[in-house]
Amino acid sequence: MALCVLGIGTVCALGSGIDNFKLGLKAERQPNIVQMPVKRAHGAFNLPVYQALVEGLDRFIPRRALRRIDGFAKMALLSTHLAIEDAGIEFEDKSRVGIIVGSGNGPIRTTFSLLDGIIDYGDHCASPIHFANSLHNALASQISIFLNINGPCTTITCFNHTVANVLLTAQNWLNVGMVDYIIAGLGDEYCDVLGYSAVAYGAGNSDSIQPFNFKTCTFLPGEGYVTYLLTRDSEKSMYGNIEKININKPVSEIEEEILSDSEAVLLSAKGIISENESFEKIDLTNKKVAAYSPLYGSMPVTAAFDISTALVSLKDKVIYPSPQNEANSDEGMNIINQKIKLDKNSSITCIELAEKDSFNIYVLKGV
C-alpha cells in the first residue's frame, strides 16, 4: 500500500515551512550555518553547524503554554502544525489519528541539561521536568497533548533505520485500519556534546558538505524536524505517494530498484567517510543523481529531508540542481546540475545507508 502524503512541515536550517524549504532547493535561500565553539584538547575552534530556524510557533500555540517545553519539542510541535496547515484539513475524530515519531538521538540537549543539574547541584537536584522531557517519547507525548490527538502513538529510535521504520509503521497502521491519518515526524537536534563528538569523528575538515566527494570526510552536523501527514487514499495527495519502502537491500539488489524507471536518484550521502565507502559501491553510472544534505546538514534522519525534497520536486514537476554539484566526483555519475522537468507520474528514488553495504530505498511517485 502506498503512503499518500497530504502535507509536509519542515523545520531546519532553511527555515520553517515548506515555502522556505523550497526556496532552499531553488538556491534562493541559504541555510543558517552557525559557527559553534567546540572545545578539544588542542584548543577551542568553531564548527559550522546547520542550526534549525524555529519560527512562528506562536501562530499555533501561545508562548505562555510553552514555558516548560524544550527546544526540540518546539521544533516537533511547529513541524506538526505546519504539516497539518499545509494539508489544509481538520481531523473529525482525533482517535483515528496516529502519531509516530522517529529520532536518532532523541532529546539529547535535555538529557545533558538533566546531567548538568545533577553535576552542578548534587544528586538531590535532578530536575523532574528535565527527566520527563529527556525520555525519547516526550516529543510524541507533547504533540499528542497540545493537539489533543488520542490515537495510537509511538516513538522509534534506531539511527539509520529510523526513517524506514517510521514509514513502515505508518504503512502498517493504515493498512490494518488502526487509523485514518498518521502524523509521522522525524527529527534530531544538535548539542555541544554532539559537536564535540562530531569533531572527533572528522567533522570540520571542510567548510561545506560535499556529498559526492566520497574520499574525504566533509560532514557537518545539522538539526531539524520534518513531519508528513499521511493517509492511505493515494488520490488525495498534493505531493505524491511513497510507493515502496525497501529495507536492508544489499548493493547487488539495488540496481533493479533504481532502474524501476525513476527519473532521479537522491542519495542520503552526508559526507560521512564510513558511509561513503558503502555509497561508493553502488553503480550509479549514467544515473541522474543528486544529494541535498548541503542544504540541511548531517543527522541520522537526513533521509527524511531527502524524501521531502523528492516530494516537493514531484509536486513542482521539477528536480532542482544538486547543491555542491561541482564538488570532486570521479565516479562517473551524472550529478544533476540544472533543473530537470518531470511528468505527472514521474518517480524519484531515495537511497539511505542502513548498515554497512546495505541500504534503505524509498520510491516516490507523483500524482
Place this chain on the structure above:
Amino acid sequence: MSRSTLEVSGMGCICAPGNNLNEVKQSLYTGERFPMPPKKIETQLDFAYPVFEVASNLQDMDEEATRTTKLALQAVHEALSQAALSPLDLQKLRVGVAIGTTVGCTLNNEPFYREYHAGNNPGMAVVDRYLANNPAQYIARKYHLTGPVATVANACSSGTDAIGLAKSWLKNDMCDLAIAGGADELSRVTYLGFISLLISSASGCRPFDKKRDGLNLGEGAGIIILEKENRLQQRGADSLAQLIGYGTYADAYHPTAPHPEGTGLKKAIEYALRESDISPEMVGFVNAHGTSTPSNDKVEGNIIAEIFSDRIPVVSTKAYTGHTLGAAGAIEAVFTIQALIDQKLPATPGFEQPDEECRISPTTDILEIGTEIGISNSLAFGGNNSTLLFRRAN
C-alpha cells in the same frame, strides 16, 4: 495482509528473580522477592531507595555490549533455544527485531559527561559504544538478520509496543519471524529521575494496596519469538501461546500522569478485544501494569473493573521484578504466557489492604486459573497505554 495466527515459539527472561525463566518462575511461585538498596548505584542522597537488581554481572556476554544489550542478548539466547532455532536457521529467514528500551537508547553516560562538563576531553569509546549498542540493531547485526529492525522508545510501554510492532510486521508479511521484547538496565540517571518525581517507594512496592506509596525500579529483559502458524507447523515446532490482540492509544493528557478517567487504556483494551474477536467475559486474568504509584493503580484498577469485572483475577508482577521500564511490558508478556501454560497466577507480594478507589484486588496467594486467555497492560509516561492479548496454545 496475513490471516495466519501468530504463535509464540520461544521465551526468554532475565530479571531480579532469576537469570532465566525457570529461575524466575520458581521465585514467583514461592512468593519470594528481594527489593534491596542498589549495589551498582551510589548517590549522595541520605536514603537508598530499594531496587530490584539482576545479580549476574553478565560476564560471559559480548564485551563490547552495554548492560542493557547484554540483558537483551541473554533473553534472546534463551528464547531462541526454547524455540529450537539456531543462528543458522535465522539466516535463512526474513527475521525482524523489535526491542523496547529506555536507558538503552540514551547517550547519558555520566563518567563521560562529567569529564566533558569539567572541560576535559573524554575519549570517544563511550560514544562508539552508544552508537554500536542500539539494542535492536545490535541483535540484528549479531545474528546477521536482514528483516526490519526497530528500537521502540515509549518509556514504560516500550516492551509491549515492540511486541505490537513485531505483530504488525508479521501480519503485513514484512518478515517470517520476529524477535520481540524489551530490555533495560538500572541507571543512576533514571534512579535519580524517578526519585525527583516523588514516585519511588522507600520500601518494597505494594501494587493496588491502600498504603501504596510508589514504585521500585528494576532491570531485566523479556523476549518472545513470534512466527506464523504455518511456518511453525512446517518446521514441526510447538507453540507456547498465540498473540491475538494488541491495542495502543494515547491519553493526550499529561507528560507523567495517566488520564484520571483512563481514556487511553480503555480504548487500548477495547481495541485489542475487538481485533481478536474476544469478549471481556472470555478473558481469564489481567497481568496489570500495577506500578504501585497512587495514580497508576487507581486509574488502571478502575478500567479493569469497568471492562471486565471487579472480580477478575489480577496480578502485578512488578512486586517481584520492580519497574524495569522499557523491559517491563515484555517481561510481563512472558509472565502472562507462562501463566497460561501453568494455569496459575503468582501472588502479588506487598498487597495487604484493598483500596476501594482501585476497585480491584490483586492475587494474595497462588491462584489456579482455568482460562485460555490473559491480557497484559502497560501504561507509560507521555500517556501511552498499550495492551497485549494472548491465548493459550492448542
